[in-house]
Amino acid sequence: ISKAISGKQKKQMLKEEKLKKINKKLNEGVVSDQPISDPANFFLKFVNDSNLTVQQNKEKAIEPFQQPPFYKIDPEIYLNEQNCPNLPLRPPNPQNLSLEEYEKEEEKVFEQYFKKISPDMQQVATEYCQFELNKNVYREVWRVTERSDVVCLIVDARFPLAHCPVNFFNYYKANKKPIILLINKSDLVSPLQLTQHEDFFKHYFVKMKLKADVITYSAMTTPRMELLTKIVKMSRQLVKKYPPTQITIGFMGQPSVGKSKTMNLLVGHKVTKVRITAGCTKHLQTYFLEDFEDETNRSVLFCDCPGLVLPVKNSPRPLQILTGVFPTGRVREFYSVIRLLAENSPKSAEQIKNMVNQKMIMSRYDKEVQFDTPDQMLNALAYQLGFLNKSGPWAHKAGLWLFQRITEGGFHYEFGLDQINVDWWENKWKGGERKWDGSCMIKIGHAEEKQNEQLLNQQENGEENEEVEEK
Structure with a gap:
């Protein structure tokens, strides 16, 4: 039931609305350079690009692809401790503190962590990639770490280092x-990529x-018992x-690396939700192995x-969209990501070109x-x-x-x-x-291409088929 308002209150509300309209007209054409923070109710909370940065990326979209790449991908960034601030640790001896004392100590830990990265939000938005601001996620990481005897860190085989910078290893x-x-996702890369990274990490x-x-x-093709045996025995x-001593194995990693799919595979049936959007898992979940x-x-x-x-400092923000770390539904422009992909992986640009039926x-x-x-590349794909x-x-x-198809694994790229x-x-x-043989690749646009070929044949033969048009 709405609350009744007096005539005086209504006049005040109308006056405020009028002032808002006046301010909006005055600010038309002025693009803000302030970074935008996610709402408090979001589980994955980031400091996003400013309106000015988005506008600049859109204006640059009409410039040709270039070499060397505009967004340079340097793997050594993720090995440099100066670029990767250490994760916050839980306050020591929490059992000796009262609830109020513990909450104060915890706030100090988070305050030191975020201020060490940067006291200025504008600097964060220009120098750092997107990173987690929700303190509850860090608390869940503490809980899983404390309960686990061994931690399994899951990464994407297409660019593993971007998913496990040195601050992850320093924390463990x-x-x-x-x-x-x-x-994970070994079926989406070449054998050379897998061998190279496996040897590198063992030396590392x-x-x-x-x-x-x-x-x-x-997680899509490896037999369950094969993977389960390796993990448990190791x-x-x-x-x-x-x-029969009990052992607890924790599973961590960045969003969209396949943690939930791996968990479903190991348990033997669906126990966690799997979605394209990052941030599906929100709390610690435990499962006993039975068979x-x-x-x-x-x-x-x-x-x-x-x-x-x-x-990670100096890591390109568009790379997080490509790797699926940043939710695709919250991306404001895809031009910068296409530029990063095409300039650093020319074969990927050829894949997109081959998807389009120019005739x-x-x-x-x-x-x-x-x-x-x-x-031009995104417009061509939109027409297709x-x-x-x-x-x-x-x-x-x-x-x-x-x-979204790239996140699903239906598109080949590797760094x-x-x-x-x-x-x-x-x-x-x-x-x-x-x-790469592409045997496990999802057929991108297969249905659309088939339909477009049928339409083209009809036009060439001078025939019309209403059923195909409806499909």
Whole structure:
């Protein structure tokens, strides 16, 4: 029931609305350069780009692709501790503190952590990639770390280093937890990519003096018992706990690396939701393993943790959209991501070009498409998919469609370690040919291409088929 208001209150409300309209007219044409923070009710909370940055990216979309790339991808950024601030640790001895004292100590920890990154939000938005601002996510990470005997860190095989910067490893080292690095989505990259990264991380763990090991797999194609046996046996060997002693294995990582799919595979049935959008898991979830040889029903416990996005200085923000860390539904422009992908992975640009039937677009829309700029590439894809609005091709919807498919794994890209130059690792695969059979690739646009070919054949033969048009 709405509350009644007096005539005086109504006059005041109308006066405020009128002032808002006047201020809006005065500010028309003025683009704010202040970063935009997510609302308090969002689970994944970031400091987003300002309106000015978004406008500049849109204006740059008409400029041709360039070499060297505008957004340079440097793997060594993620190995440099100066670029990767250490994660906050839980206040020591919480059992000796009252609730009020503990909350004050916790606030000090978070305040020091965020101020160490940058006291100025404008500086954060220009120098750092998107990173988690929700304190509850860090609290969930603390809980999973404390409960776990071994931590499984899941990364995406297409660019593993972007998902496990050095501050992740420093955090586990400070908590004295052994690590199993699970390189997921192995079916989406070339064998050279997998071999190169597996060898690199084994040398890297020796250099950091970490008790750790590496497993490569795919949550979509690897047999359940094969992966389960590797993880459980490796975990027990790392902590020297053998059946029937209970062991707790925690699963962590950034959003969209496949934690929930991996959990469903290991448990043997669906226990967690799986979505394209990042941030599906919001709280710690535990599952006992029931049907595994040499183990009792309560001897293996899995802990699933929400995805944590870490701060990395000088890491390109569009890269987080490409890797699925930033929710695609909240992206304000896709031109910068297309530029990063096309300039750093020319084969990916060719994939997009091959998806577009130029003959069909010319016949149906009387448009000659090109692929020299991000704007042209997204417009061509929009024509191919039939995404149109009043002003023409709907580039934003085409970008949303494309990068959701990339997150799903229906699009091939990979970034290797050829640029890394360190004295503790010899890159034997530098310059090697990256062949990928594409056997597990989702057929992007297959239905649309088939329909477009049918329409083109009808136009060439002078026949019309209303049923195909409706489909």
